[in-house]
Amino acid sequence: MADYSKEEIKHIEDKWRAEWEKRDVYKVKNDSQKPKYYVLDMFPYPSGAGLHVGHPLGYIASDIVSRYKRLKGFNVLHPMGFDAFGLPAEQYAIDHGIHPAVSTAQNIQNFKDQLSKIGFCYDWSREVQTCDPNYYKWTQWIFLQIFDSWYNRKTEKAERISVLVNVFEKEGNANHPFPNSKFLVPQTSKELFTAAEWKSFDKKTNQDILMQYRLAYLAYTDVNWCEALGTVLANDEVINGVSYRGGFPVIKKQMRQWSLRITEYAERLLKGLDEIDFSDSMKEIQRNWIGKSMGAKISFQVKNEKGEVHNLVVFTTRPDTIFGVDFMVIAPEHELVKDLTSHAQKEEIDAYLKYTESRSEIDRMAEVKKITGAFTGAYAINPFNGREIPVWISEYVLVGYGTGAIMAVPCGDERDHKFAKHFNLPITNIIGQHYNGEEANATKDAILENSDFLNGMVMHQAIDKVILKLEDKGIGKRQVNYKMRDAGWSRQRYWGEPFPVVYREDIPYAMDERKLPLTLPESNNFKSSGTGEGPLANLKDWVHFADGERRDTNTMPTHAGAAWYFLRYTDPHNDKAFADKKALDYWGQVDVYVGGSEHAVAHLLYARLWVKILHDLGFLNFDEPFKKLINQGKITGDSRFVYRVRGTNKFASAGLREKYDTDPLHVDVNIVTGTELDTEAFRKWKPDFADAEFILEDGKYICGTGIEKMSKSYFNVVNPDVIIENYGADTLRMYEMFLGPLELSKPWNTHGIDGVFKFLRRFWNLFHDNQGNVSVSDADPSPEELKVLHKTLKKIEYDIEHFSFNTSVSEFMICSNELTAMKCNKRSILEPLVIALSPYAPHIAEEIWEKLGHTDTVLNETFPQFDEKYLKEDSFEYPISINGKVRTKMNFALDMPKEDIEKLVLASEVVTKWTEGKAPKKVIVVQGRIVNVVM
RNA sequence: GCCCGGGUGGUGAAAUUGGUAGACACGCAGGACUUAAAAUCCUGUAACCCUAAAAGGUUGUGCGGGUUCAAGUCCCGCCCCGGGUACCA
Secondary structure (H helix, E strand, O other), rough: OOOOHHHHHHHHHHHHHHHHHHHOOOOOOOOOOOOEEEEEOOOOOOOOOOOOOOHHHHHHHHHHHHHHHHHHOOOEEOOOOOOOOHHHHHHHHHOOOHHHHHHHHHHHHHHHHHOOOOOOOOOOHOOOEEHHHHHHHHHHHHHHHHOEEEOOOOOOOOEHHHHHHHHHHHOOOOOOOOOOOOOOOOOOOOOOHHHHHHHHHOHHHHHHHHHEOEEEEEEEEEEEEOOOOOEEEEEHHOOOOOEEOOOOOOEEEEEEEEEOOOHHHHHHHHHHHHHHHHOHHHHHHHHHOOEEEOOOOOOEEEEEOOOOOOEOOOOOOOHHHHHHOOEEEEOOOOOOOOOOHHOOOOHHHHHHHHHHHHHOHHHHOOOOOOOEOOOOOOOEEOOOOEEEEEEEOOOOOOOOOOOEEEEEEOOOOHHHHHHHHOOOEEEOOOOOOHHOOOOOOOOOOEEEEOOHHHHOOHHHHHHHHHHHHHHHHHEEOOOOEEEEOOOOOEEOOOOOEHHHHHHEEEEEOOOOHHHHOOOOOOOOOOOOOOOOOHHHHHOHHHHHOOOEEEEOOEOOOOOHHHHOOOHHHOOOOOOOOOOOHHHHHHHHHHHHHHOOOHHOHHHHHHHHHHHHHHHHHHOOOOOOOOOOEOOOEEEEEEEEEEEEEOOOOEEEEEEHHHHEEEEEEEEEEHHHEOOEEEEHHHHHHHHHOOEEEEEEEEOEEEEEEEOOOOOHHOOOOOOOOHHHHHHOOHHHHHHHHHOOOOOOEEEEOOOOOHHHHHHHHHHHHHHHHOOOOOEEEOOOOOOOHHHHHHHHHHHHHHHHHHOOHHHHHHHHHHHHHHHHOOOOEEEEHHHHHHHHHHOOOHHHHHHHHOOOOOOOOOOOOOOOOOOOOHHHOEEEEEEEEOOOEEEEEEEEOOOOOOOHHHHHHOHHHHHHHHHHHOOEEEEEEEEOOOOEEEE
16 A cells, blocks of 8 residues: 555655666766757855755756756756855854865765755766865866967957967067057057067066966956955955945955956957847846947047146047037046146145045945046147037046046036036037936937037937047047956955966966866965965965965965866866866757856856857867856745844734834744744744743734745745655655746745645556555557647647746646546556656656556656647637627637638627627638637 | 836736636635544635526726737836846946
8 A cells, every 4th residue: 555645755755866876877978879968057055054945946947857858868967066165164164163175075965965855867976076176176277278378359269378479579569459558568668569679578577568468367456355354355246335245345455466357258258148048137137247338439639737738538439429528527546637737726636636535435336426526727629629628537437447538528418417517517518409408318319519510410320420530530449348347366265276376586377287286275274364365375385385486375266166167067087188078079068057147247257258268279169158048036035023022021913013112033934834923832942932922813923924035044944855854855846846937036935835745646646546556557548538648748848848847837737637537547648647747756757657567767768759649629619709809609620611610600699699680890710719700 | 327027816827929818726615525623525716797596797917008800918108016237438
């Protein structure tokens, strides 16, 4: 007697997990005649908190796809690993004295235990851990390849530094000027150097120049320094001027840092988006982050009071507004500020500079609306009409973007307009009625006025005309700008990959590749030195390991290990290369990548960048890592609150709390049923509450509710182990899919889980008689049964191919309801359904499969192909509408000609009643099986 | 502010892309079995009107217009919610 009971489920699931492991069924080979399919999950950071029900959502979806594709005849790569370097482990070490390596290993084990209970088909033999020296050896190796590369703008790809050196020796840098146009050759202070000069420079100068081209480079840069964390943060780790973790203040600080020259790839990263299947919002986020804008660079002559003439270059997207320029604004940090400031204005400018220097990043962000600035005393000349334009400085112009200077057009730009109003500067109107004198209007559709040779032109047409004229006169040119900055790649942390470089006379050289990995030295001192150097600086012997040689004290960010892990899975044990070329060619791009949208900018951009570089250098034959990306939604927590009357140990029920002065407290969701608190369990929950008293409503204590992030500190975490304990992994898997569309964020609740569980039991019962014995019939199926089967198969296939898992769960339910009603126990109907169900509920499927007499696992079956012929019907019930409203239904043979249907419809009593005998204007019959009579 | 995405019963949600809106599930109500409860099964369940009941009717996919024989789906204008981003010239 085998009922689908709690005990039986546990037995089945344990049995099959052991069986899968014993038979090694998930091991994937790199050589196969089958077509490949690569399904990837974003590997998790193994946090100490373990898995909650939100984590498996994406993993379940990818597991279903993997199993389905396997049944469809693909060789499926579906690996898992751990993003194991990172700050939390280091913080934990500082707080608890446990080495990151130890806590990380424990956490990983805990994650694997939890994951294994859900029945995923991972090939664990391919597991990678980014903190494993055998893995980060290759992270360091790839970093060295990037260090040894530059971006050739002519060929639009990365090339080796040796190629660049050859070029310099032959022709200097005339054809390949510095990527950062602000950099000047140290000895000559010019932008260009000749071959002869290159050869005459000393070694340090040569290296300094090459550093300006390397794709991984060292430079003094403004970094986000967080005093509290003692480390530098990436732009995307800073939110509104405070750290992403902890919310500590962040200020700008100059440090010598490694960066990746991702800006060189801005255009390719942008274009690549067109070829890959990411959601619109994901692409949009990346596009915004890259922030391309097209316009022109325009050079203005500026005269200071001494009569010296300087060139002030601005970037604008609106060269058409050139005659509306009423003033210029340059950033306070702009190099010309000193030269332009007149004697009379010096005091004011100095005061303003002092003010801006004193302002932290947070102040600036907090007071974006505040208008400040100072006049330099110098005037620029409009190159087209010679008009004199005052030059101001203001912090609303940023040094880091464009040229750090703008031409201000108050009638067309909101910020310029406010600035002009605030300082009482005259405003030239070039857009006629479009400008109302009150606010700027950024339209491109106005007809230009007061604009010399542009008068009468529509603005968006004038843009090109001005650029051509600027280029003609040699005072400007077409220019593209990107918001994206190079990626800071140094972290002042211990628990990360050390940089595989050696400094001699302060010049970094790549380590000998044969000596990799440069292992992370043993240490128990994880505190940063506080000067900006990380914990590795404390290890003097390691840093100064030889005379005149020094190591880098920084480590790489976690993005480094994550930027290529999907490549390693193809050949994870290779010690000769990061992966064998044949394996890389075979597996190629990731076909489906499932993960959270919070990685939209950082991880996904860096992974795309590394793949593009490796592609350019000849290691990969594809230059986008992920063909398709699915962002699963977040599962949020559904928190419960109790209301403590202030100063007492009394708790008021939610409906009564208004009557008292109360403070809400989070209460463990596990001792609340719905919204009703288990008061006894509450008293036992924490010693503080042992003698709690309750003010009840209707004899119950009702809790308040709130949707929040799932977090230990909110006591709203639901552990999947608990669900598995009560319902089994198959129910958990199907329920998480049933909750709603994968991409949607939703609060966790178990309201509907019984429905899913009941379905599995009913499905189980289809194969069993009322004594619980397996009982299937070998009789031939009826047309109705065949129709149910093939309808379901068709729908399930469509749903999985479209990542619409919630609807397939419904489809299984409908199918099982219909078969139950038909009392169908035919083997020929039920067997294909077991195979189709196996991606969703693998344990129960295996068990039934075995009971049906099969010795091989269901994994080696083929997904049953539906056949349209069983879905065909002889006749169909057409809804008949009159003027668009359905009034009746009629049956027609499928092959009946339209004209006959029309005749029959018009003859019908219901129709004549509605038409009152009048002739209709027309009758519409379409294949959508719709008949509409139009009166 | 700007850029995306969305708004459908008491709830989670379907709707094969312009063709019977609300599938499926939860919840709720009623019933069967039971001494009783739990479990299980069956029936009903958008709102309103009419009806003893059946049948029937009207209104309904955030709001207001429009296109169409036909609109949750397409177009125009608003309102609200979620996400991204923000002196980026």
